[in-house]
Amino acid sequence: MNITGHQVEKLEDPFGLLSGERYEFFLELEVDEDDELYSEKGVGLKCIFVRNESEDKITSYHFYERGSEKVLDFELEEDEEELVLTYCQKFAEEE
16 A cells, blocks of 8 residues: 555634644555455545644544545554554644
């Protein structure tokens, strides 16, 4: 799995109830044809990235089929989760 692009939006907390900053990422993924996650339409990953004083983390995510937005029932492997977290850390700084 490779991340080939993204869209990101900083989420606002109008009531100030949540600590830290939150970002919604839509990641464009390149998946090998022999991977069970593969789809001819393409695969994306939507995730919520949270940055606060003590840590950065991914609080939720789901894979989806691009175009149809159908949710795919898969989980990130540990190395993939680290890749996504590092990617989000880098691009949240630019937001």
